[in-house]
Amino acid sequence: MFDHFGLFVSTVADGLLLTIEATVGGILLATVLSFLAGLAMLSRFAVLRAITRVYVEVWRGTSEVVQLFWIYFALPVLTGFQILPLWSGIVVLGLNFGAYGAEIVRGAVQAVPREQREGCVALNFTPAQRMRRVILPQAFVDMVPPFTNLFIQLLKGTALLTFITVPEMTYQASQVLVTRYTGQAALIWTIVLVFYLVLSILITSGMKVLERRAAVRVGRAPRRAALSGAGT
Template sequence: MSDNIGLFVETISSGLLLTVQATVGGILIATVLSFAFGLAMLSGSRVVRAFARLYVEIWRGTSEVVQLMWIYFVLPVLVGFQIVPLAAGIIVLGLNHGAYGAEIVRGAISAVPKEQYEGGVALNFTRTQRMLRIILPQALVEMVPPFNNLFIQLLKGSSLLTIITVHEMTYQAREVLVDRFISEAATIWTIVLLFYLALAVLITLGMRMLERWTADIAGRRPPQRRGVIATLTARRAG
């Protein structure tokens, strides 16, 4: 049994790099799309808002499995070339979770008190300056916890890539090990579970560090307890 456990860990860990690549790639794409479309949904242009809302509803309202199958099997027929399985998986993870992230960004920015906008106007900041120096620093504090949950969901969603033959951890367990060691399936899947749990903990630790950093920027923690507007006013006065 001990020899088998070593084999199980070694085989599953051979798919760890692909799981990490899919997760990191998906997180990067999802983060960019979250801010791009989250801000677009707050645009003064009705066309821009409608386009952003269309993206969110399509990718949030359809099955992630169907999206994966469509990108991998249908899109190549339309564009004329086959997409690498890992690339297709990363694209779907990014697009799907970016739609959820866009709502996180929109909601966090909308939750910033109106007085903060008015304070930026009083400081003669442009609209861009108000967003970058006053609104976003405060909204980021509220975004980090839900983004932590979103990124963990994305990590778990990376297991779906097994259906398009990406040899990540779930594929290694299901296609390589379980067929050979069916009587030890419980042990195999427990090891897979622990691998995913470890990755989720790493994501959480990273996001906790980010949360503390954004809180410092927003003046929510010592030594900046005065808040963004008071801090900026003091700096200008100095």
């Protein structure tokens, strides 16, 4: 059973870099969209709130696979512009998980005690100063645990890129190895599981460090319980 173990590990590892690239790219895009959309949903402008709500509901309420096919296959037909497979995956992951992250941001900002907002008003802070100097630093501590869950889900979502032939880890296992070594599928997929587990642990560890630093910055211990709305 273990005769080809080294070959299996090296073949799956050939897709590791693309998995990491898709994950990092998706996380960066999702984080930006989460804050933009989350804060937009709290805007005093009804039109902005409505537009943002449409984005969130559309991307949360439709299939990731269909979204991926639409971006990669349908969009080029409409625009005449073909997006590279990896970039298509990053765009879909960012837009999809950004919609979930928007609810995390919105909920965390709204959870900041009212007294903090009133104190900002008493100090004559502008709305931008209130958000930047008082509200967001406190809310950020509460955002980190659910964002950890979200980023791990995003990592696992990179396996969908197999459908558009991005040779990430799942593609390497399913299209390169399992088709040739069918009788050793259990070992092959166990190796893939271990790779994903290690990456998940790295994300969790990094986010824990970030949470501790954010908590120290505002003078309190990090919360253990994650806010709802992580989309897990």
